[in-house]
Amino acid sequence: MAPEKSKILIIGGTGYIGQFVVEASAKAGHPTSVLVRESTAADPLKGKLIDKFKNSGVTLVFGDLYDHQSLVNEIKQADVVISTVGKMQIPDQTKIIAAIKEAGNIKRFLPSEFGIDVDHQNAIEPASSMFAEKVQIRRAIEAERIPFTYIACNCFSGYFLSTLAQPGAAAVPPRDKVTIHGDGTPKGTNEFMHHSLLEIFHLDFVFVAVFNEEHDIGTYTIKAVDDPRTLNKILYIKPPENICSLNELVSLWEKKIGKSLERSYVPEEQLLKLIQESPFPMNVALAVSHSIFLKGDVTNFEIEPRFGVEASETYPDVKYTCVDEYLDRFV
Amino acid sequence: MAPEKSKILIIGGTGYIGQFVVEASAKAGHPTSVLVRESTAADPLKGKLIDKFKNSGVTLVFGDLYDHQSLVNEIKQADVVISTVGKMQIPDQTKIIAAIKEAGNIKRFLPSEFGIDVDHQNAIEPASSMFAEKVQIRRAIEAERIPFTYIACNCFSGYFLSTLAQPGAAAVPPRDKVTIHGDGTPKGTNEFMHHSLLEIFHLDFVFVAVFNEEHDIGTYTIKAVDDPRTLNKILYIKPPENICSLNELVSLWEKKIGKSLERSYVPEEQLLKLIQESPFPMNVALAVSHSIFLKGDVTNFEIEPRFGVEASETYPDVKYTCVDEYLDRFV
Missing domain, CATH: 3.40.50.720 (NAD(P)-binding Rossmann-like Domain)
Structure with missing residues (x-):
């Protein structure tokens, strides 16, 4: 029973x-x-x-x-x-x-x-x-x-995937341009070797999310x-299948729509400045994005x-x- | 002295x-x-x-x-x-x-x-x-x-004007498309007559902001x-010179850049649904926008x-x- x-x-x-x-x-x-x-x-x-x-x-x-x-x-x-x-x-x-x-x-x-x-x-x-x-x-x-x-x-898919992590209103992914916080690339930040690589190449903010x-x-x-x-x-x-970086996410989307998006990268320094200069609640949205994509707070432990x-x-x-x-x- | x-x-x-x-x-x-x-x-x-x-x-x-x-x-x-x-x-x-x-x-x-x-x-x-x-x-x-x-x-200009009230990240006004919460048009909602007009035409959400x-x-x-x-x-x-509707704001911007933007209007029902379906903090940004542009909380008294x-x-x-x-x- x-x-x-x-x-x-x-x-x-x-x-x-x-x-x-x-x-x-x-x-x-x-x-x-x-x-x-x-x-x-x-x-x-x-x-x-x-x-x-x-x-x-x-x-x-x-x-x-x-x-x-x-x-x-x-x-x-x-x-x-x-x-x-x-x-x-x-x-x-x-x-x-x-x-x-x-x-x-x-x-x-x-x-x-x-x-x-x-x-x-x-x-x-x-x-x-x-x-x-x-x-x-x-x-x-x-x-x-x-x-x-x-x-x-x-991360909620309904929020992050429907916008490709653009802190904006439209609940459909962009088809022309996309803004990526940080550099957006590597994967597997749990490995020690990878951390050293990050240091060598000064890629401080390249984390994956889930x-x-x-x-x-x-x-x-x-x-x-x-x-x-x-x-x-x-x-x-x-x-495991839901862990990816922003660049991977954008590439996946590009493949599906058969079109390349113009990618703009926001370096950490610029993002930090933007957080300082944005009022509530946009500063919260940006600081959460910083925590996830630039600090790796979802995957770095x-x-x-x-x-x-x-x-x-x-x-x-x-x-x-x-x-x-x-x-x-x-x- | x-x-x-x-x-x-x-x-x-x-x-x-x-x-x-x-x-x-x-x-x-x-x-x-x-x-x-x-x-x-x-x-x-x-x-x-x-x-x-x-x-x-x-x-x-x-x-x-x-x-x-x-x-x-x-x-x-x-x-x-x-x-x-x-x-x-x-x-x-x-x-x-x-x-x-x-x-x-x-x-x-x-x-x-x-x-x-x-x-x-x-x-x-x-x-x-x-x-x-x-x-x-x-x-x-x-x-x-x-x-x-x-x-x-x-409203802070640094937030609302630099984005044309798009709840998004980029601190520059859009040059292609713009989303307007509500219908965006009339002005002078302090007058009684205007309120009656609103009711007659079922334009419930057309307030100006400052x-x-x-x-x-x-x-x-x-x-x-x-x-x-x-x-x-x-x-x-x-x-007085800082009071305007979203449509007026977009028109002003269009005149300055010599280009028309594609305007999408979000009716109140759709905005309310979006607020319900958005997680924090986007739900707050959207609900504030609803209060300002659709309820007229800045100018209706x-x-x-x-x-x-x-x-x-x-x-x-x-x-x-x-x-x-x-x-x-x-x-």
Whole structure:
């Protein structure tokens, strides 16, 4: 007999990544509840999503982060809490921690992460302050000895691939010109030899990134919740076929559309200046890009068993969408 | 004999808008101090700016927001405190409020605003949460009865004009294609008649914005600090020549470069969907654009004497840079 699936409460389920986590949870057969504010449920913009939740058997629970007692009550009904709250609510997850502590029954808490591993990064401001908020939440969870998993899903395909990492609005890759932060080329920055090469050639900022499709991020997240291998660990989503540099990404796209793009390279010095000279939120977008592509914060360290596991290795049965397939959507 | 100029302490002076406020303060002859963290002073990226401050007679004071006693001591040396801290530190301005309260000598406090008037806006999430942080700081200042001025400087030219309001990275206006949020046309949305026209033609989202040059923002800010007319008021920077719609902006640019741009319009429904489907920070950039260009949050209300004054009217001696001149820089 298969073990019973844990009951999952998702907070922030109508957000960018939350909706994919909710979908994956319901699909995997977990009794799934989503905490929503009544105002969100009544928002016409969220109507389609709310209907989709209902049709997939998801339970809507009215409440919010700031109502301690009702939060405790809802948490008591669940086994696992997943937070996918947006950037503005990251610090307020202390409210969830307090409620989990009081409820006392939660077997696993996944705070809102869904980016790079904030304990392994060398970001500059203002990205570093943003990452520090997630670090503080991690330390608060650990201090309360709440069982956790942190999902380091790296780059969202829906954001980075649909724009070829151009911090802009159009959700289709460019067909004429492309701007590349840094030099954009080599691969395999985990190897020591490579680091020396970088030093010899003064190519300081040539790191690869990892681009993951949002449904896959949802699927891997839900796989992790009942898994003892991810208990008190970071789940890194770094499937081998999704690791590539910006130049490789652009080349792949050029091949698909049968056309070369004009590539402009932004040296680190110029990017740093641009970050200083851009107001919020563009400075954050650029500083995140600097962290990923010029500091290599996604790929410049080894995942060690004491703190993490890799998702595609841990769950080889998941057929993930690779970068190559993803780009086909836009041809 | 001219009255003595008040002593100004600026917190966040090395940031995007802070540097212009510092420059204007020194230029106007105010004894000017800038609170900087030692790490900021040692940052090579800030070296040039720090040197510029020193050369213009600005005093660097080492310290930070989170060291209450040293903050109180520094505040005791000043008459006026101006905060230009970045987005990530907005909520932490409660530390400045507490220190001003304890010091007891401050004649005027200008918290970090430098955007739209957050008490007159209809923004949607996630912009609304961001604006709410500034609202909370306003209410905390008022509750403590600290004399204040709020600077509503509307859109930074360096961000909005250099890109023609394209939420992207390149700091030069596009020469081929341009994307306009909303329909982009009419002007003069303060008139009632116009509102009716909007309703008749179902043009819901056609507001003008105000684009101000950063040096001018600094100049007007410093003009306000000793002025009884701005005491406990909002200073709106809305010079008549800087008010225009996106379509007017694009037409002006087209005339300058002698070339037509391909204009794509993004209807409100599509923009709302894009906001929902974009991760942080692009969702914030788009929601701010929605607030400005589709809700008209910069121009859809009258400035009433009980809560505010307009800068170019109040200080007619300031020769501000108008939008037309600003765009000449890029031709």
